[in-house]
Amino acid sequence: MTWYIIRRFLQMIPVFFGATFLVYFLVFSLPGDPIQALFGDRPVNEAVAAQLREQYNLDEPFLVQYFLYLKNLVTFNLGNDFSGRPVAEVLVQIFPVTIRLAILALIFEAVFGIIFGVIAGLRKGKLFDGTVLVASLIVIAIPIFVLGFVMQFVVGVKLGWAKPTVGGDAGWFDLILPAIVLGLVSFAYVLRLTRTSIIENMHADYVRTATAKGLSRQRVVVVHILRNSMIPVVTFLGADLGALMGGAIVTEGIFNVPGVGQRLYQSVLRGEGPTIVSIVSVLVMVYILANLLVDVLYAWLDPRIRYA
Amino acid sequence: MRFARTSKLIGLAAAAALALSACGGGGGTEGGEGNAAAVITANSTEPQNPLIPTNTNEVGGGRVVDLLFEGLISYDAEGKPVNEMAESIETEDSKTYTIKLKADQTFTNGEPVTANSFVDAWNYGAAAENAQLGQYFFESIAGYDEVSAEGSTQTEMSGLKVVDDLTFTAELAQPESDWPLRLGYTAFSPLPKVAFEDMEAFGNNPVGNGPYMLAGEDAWQHDVQIALTPNPDYQGTRTPKNGGITFKFYSGFEAAYQDLLANNLDLLDTIPPSSLANFKTDLGEGRWLEKAYAGNQTITIPQYLDEWTGEAGELRRKAISMAINRDEITEVIFSGGRQPATEFTAPVLDGYDESIPGSEVLEYNPEEAKKLWEQAEEIDPWGDKTFTIASNADGGHKEWIEAVVNGLKNDLGIDAQFEPYATFAEVRTKITAKDMTGAFRTGWQADYPSLYNFLGPLFGTGAGSNDGEYSSEAFAKKLNEGLNAETPEEGNAIFNEAQEILLQDLPAIPLWYQVRQVGWSENVENVDTAWNGVPIYHNITGK
Numbered sequence: 001m002t003w004y005i006i007r008r009f010l011q012m013i014p015v016f017f018g019a020t021f022l023v024y025f026l027v028f029s030l031p032g033d034p035i036q037a038l039f040g041d042r043p044v045n046e047a048v049a050a051q052l053r054e055q056y057n058l059d060e061p062f063l064v065q066y067f068l069y070l071k072n073l074v075t076f077n078l079g080n081d082f083s084g085r086p087v088a089e090v091l092v093q094i095f096p097v098t099i100r101l102a103i104l105a106l107i108f109e110a111v112f113g114i115i116f117g118v119i120a121g122l123r124k125g126k127l128f129d130g131t132v133l134v135a136s137l138i139v140i141a142i143p144i145f146v147l148g149f150v151m152q153f154v155v156g157v158k159l160g161w162a163k164p165t166v167g168g169d170a171g172w173f174d175l176i177l178p179a180i181v182l183g184l185v186s187f188a189y190v191l192r193l194t195r196t197s198i199i200e201n202m203h204a205d206y207v208r209t210a211t212a213k214g215l216s217r218q219r220v221v222v223v224h225i226l227r228n229s230m231i232p233v234v235t236f237l238g239a240d241l242g243a244l245m246g247g248a249i250v251t252e253g254i255f256n257v258p259g260v261g262q263r264l265y266q267s268v269l270r271g272e273g274p275t276i277v278s279i280v281s282v283l284v285m286v287y288i289l290a291n292l293l294v295d296v297l298y299a300w301l302d303p304r305i306r307y308a
Numbered sequence: 309m310r311f312a313r314t315s316k317l318i319g320l321a322a323a324a325a326l327a328l329s330a331c332g333g334g335g336g337t338e339g340g341e342g343n344a345a346a347v348i349t350a351n352s353t354e355p356q357n358p359l360i361p362t363n364t365n366e367v368g369g370g371r372v373v374d375l376l377f378e379g380l381i382s383y384d385a386e387g388k389p390v391n392e393m394a395e396s397i398e399t400e401d402s403k404t405y406t407i408k409l410k411a412d413q414t415f416t417n418g419e420p421v422t423a424n425s426f427v428d429a430w431n432y433g434a435a436a437e438n439a440q441l442g443q444y445f446f447e448s449i450a451g452y453d454e455v456s457a458e459g460s461t462q463t464e465m466s467g468l469k470v471v472d473d474l475t476f477t478a479e480l481a482q483p484e485s486d487w488p489l490r491l492g493y494t495a496f497s498p499l500p501k502v503a504f505e506d507m508e509a510f511g512n513n514p515v516g517n518g519p520y521m522l523a524g525e526d527a528w529q530h531d532v533q534i535a536l537t538p539n540p541d542y543q544g545t546r547t548p549k550n551g552g553i554t555f556k557f558y559s560g561f562e563a564a565y566q567d568l569l570a571n572n573l574d575l576l577d578t579i580p581p582s583s584l585a586n587f588k589t590d591l592g593e594g595r596w597l598e599k600a601y602a603g604n605q606t607i608t609i610p611q612y613l614d615e616w617t618g619e620a621g622e623l624r625r626k627a628i629s630m631a632i633n634r635d636e637i638t639e640v641i642f643s644g645g646r647q648p649a650t651e652f653t654a655p656v657l658d659g660y661d662e663s664i665p666g667s668e669v670l671e672y673n674p675e676e677a678k679k680l681w682e683q684a685e686e687i688d689p690w691g692d693k694t695f696t697i698a699s700n701a702d703g704g705h706k707e708w709i710e711a712v713v714n715g716l717k718n719d720l721g722i723d724a725q726f727e728p729y730a731t732f733a734e735v736r737t738k739i740t741a742k743d744m745t746g747a748f749r750t751g752w753q754a755d756y757p758s759l760y761n762f763l764g765p766l767f768g769t770g771a772g773s774n775d776g777e778y779s780s781e782a783f784a785k786k787l788n789e790g791l792n793a794e795t796p797e798e799g800n801a802i803f804n805e806a807q808e809i810l811l812q813d814l815p816a817i818p819l820w821y822q823v824r825q826v827g828w829s830e831n832v833e834n835v836d837t838a839w840n841g842v843p844i845y846h847n848i849t850g851k
Contacts, residue, residue, distance in 0.1 A: 030733075031729075031734040032732075032734030032735070032736065032738075033737045036736050036740055038365075039365065039441060039736075040736075041753075041773060042444065042772070043444045043765065043771070045444060047436040047439075047459070048441065048443055051439040052439055082356065082357075084357070084508055085530060093530065094531070152566055156570055157569045163572055164563070164566040164569070164572060165558070165564075165572070167556055167567075168532035252559075256560075256564070258531045258557070262531075263531065265559070269702070269733075
């Protein structure tokens with residue numbers, strides 16, 4: 001197992017370089033000169049523009065730009081964004097916010113998704129099952145920004161239960177509403193996945209055996225059915241952690257959460273190569289680590305799964 | 309019915325223009341004394357650059373810099389200049405200006421504001437090696453060409469001379485009657501000595517001389533907010549009537565609008581397009597304001613395209629202008645939140661004239677448009693080309709451009725299309741490279757309240773923002789004449805004569821003037837906007 005984890009860590013190196021190279025190339029290929037855009041409708045002074053381009057290495061060919069970026073990266077210097085602020089400082093500020101948001105969303109979707117899914121699965125065909133299925137279908141069908149705006153308006157403005165936007169402090173409590181919105185669609189998936197999985201396992205031979213042995217229903221459900229049903233759910237949740245972090249753009253925009261999504265969106269609009277690549281690189285790492293975690297959890301949930 | 313409503317709106321806005329910023333439609337706010345200790349929260353965006361006056365050219369940083377620094381003059385709500393740091397600004401030939409400063413003015417670190425504070429700051433802003441985005445503001449001053457040239461190592465403009473601690477002279481490269489009007493723009497702010505030691509560090513923690521100062525070392529929380537507190541030593545005219553202003557950063561106006569509805573934000577200076585139709589009822593009487601300001605929207609047709617040159621090109625530009633139904637678009641798409649244009653500047657400016665000869669070319673007249681287009685056809689057939697209007701698609705311009713395009717299709721019977729670009733950077737790069745293949749969206753917001761600011765930089769031969777490459781000797785001559793005028797009034801009359809030439813040539817097609825819609829919470833009062841559409845922050849009080 002230890003060797004397996006080490007090997008997975010080593011695999012992250014080429015993935016990391018591949019991802020940064022690709023992202024850097026995509027940003028480089030964006031049409032338009034970001035320095036020109038800095039001037040807006042105002043006159044562009046070529047002397048000023050040339051100097052700024054030089055400052056951000058924008059006058060170099062692509063490969064040179066990329067290697068300069070890598071060179072800086074090795075010395076833990078991520079460069080500055082266009083406002084002269086170190087990108088490292090930006091990352092330190094935005095990631096904790098989005099990680100908090102993603103964790104809250106993950107907890108929300110995992111806890112409620114699994115609980116609702118288990119109940120629905122055990123009561124297949126009953127009223128609760130039907131209601132939950134229809135409700136989850138509606139949630140999946142409505143675009144996230146509609147859900148977001150409605151929740152913001154109803155809960156934030158009309159009922160006044162939460163601040164409509166998060167803004168500066170972005171503490172755990174403030175993030176609950178956006179986290180629910182962010183996790184809502186995944187919640188519906190977790191619920192459906194759990195339900196199907198439970199129904200499948202209810203008729204498995206080992207469950208019949210366990211019941212025949214005279215075990216209590218509670219023990220059969222928790223230890224035998226649930227543990228086995230969790231494998232597809234955990235896979236989904238693991239992959240979803242990365243998706244939640246990267247996909248927070250819409251939610252963070254609606255609730256004005258100063259996190260990764262907002263910053264990434266603005267950086268793309270401004271064509272700030274180093275900032276985009278740095279943010280995406282960290283997101284890639286999160287994805288890889290989450291996947292590793294999923295694989296380790298697999299082995300724990302189902303000892304039959306062995307890694308050489 | 310609709311027409312009647314529209315004309316009422318125009319009437320209102322015109323009245324606002326005449327009365328110079330009298331209430332522009334409903335709203336307004338009572339002049340109660342209010343709570344002068346309340347800290348006001350207002351919407352903003354993360355400044356794109358460090359807070360250095362000469363390097364700040366966008367609103368997020370601009371509104372903060374404007375409150376942190378005080379220049380030689382400031383503008384009152386109507387755009388009239390008021391002396392601040394300046395005791396007097398005098399000239400005999402509109403070319404050499406002698407500037408005397410008031411004594412005993414200081415920066416918030418105690419350093420006195422001297423002639424050197426201005427001269428050093430201006431030289432810094434103009435020098436190429438400092439790469440300041442606001443460099444072009446200093447172009448009138450003699451010696452600018454040398455210090456601003458690419459690769460130049462000179463750092464001092466020959467036109468600026470310190471006479472004594474409180475006096476300096478500025479010599480311009482050529483006479484400009486409206487030059488003193490510019491001096492209220494933030495780029496002309498003085499800087500303390502500490503700034504030149506490490507400009508970048510200074511930009512993150514600026515020391516100014518304005519009505520407000522940063523509320524402590526960590527007042528600027530990046531991407532979150534920036535907190536300002538009144539400067540106790542401030543002696544100017546913009547005295548704060550509140551306990552400070554905290555600018556909260558929003559990535560979009562929608563989120564800020566929700567905060568406003570929940571009284572979680574005190575002031576929102578732009579109502580998001582999605583709420584334009586209902587913000588007046590959402591907020592209720594006494595919590596909103598709608599007022600024209602010094603900004604406009606235009607379509608530029610580049611002169612470097614063959615089909616737009618000569619007599620046929622001129623006829624076509626007129627035909628297109630007359631086929632645009634400005635009244636209907638401002639009413640339907642902007643819910644009345646824009647004011648149809650009658651010339652090239654803005655109605656809130658001194659000297660604005662709504663009936664310049666030739667302005668009928670900006671009125672909707674589909675029959676005449678069709679006739680003009682057919683006349684052009686006889687000279688030079690258009691063929692099956694498509695008329696395109698380019699713009700970045702992310703800035704809320706898609707709707708009106710499509711409305712314009714559809715109007716052209718219907719009234720002129722030509723093929724017309726919106727040509728979208730993904731980002732502002734992309735379209736600006738092509739525009740500045742003079743690489744456009746059709747018309748494109750342009751707009752201008754005044755840097756200082758002067759007709760010339762809408763004419764010189766945009767249509768002067770070879771001028772910095774002359775994106776359409778327009779060049780007219782007659783127009784240039786008029787501009788020059790206006791700059792050489794003895795008084796601003798005389799200058800304005802000449803600038804309006806210059807506009808007659810523009811209305812004839814139509815290098816750009818004026819569409820409408822920008823109107824500012826502002827909303828505020830139940831917790832504040834005394835909200836108003838200035839000539840440039842910026843809220844007058846220092847006058848806002850708590851309830």
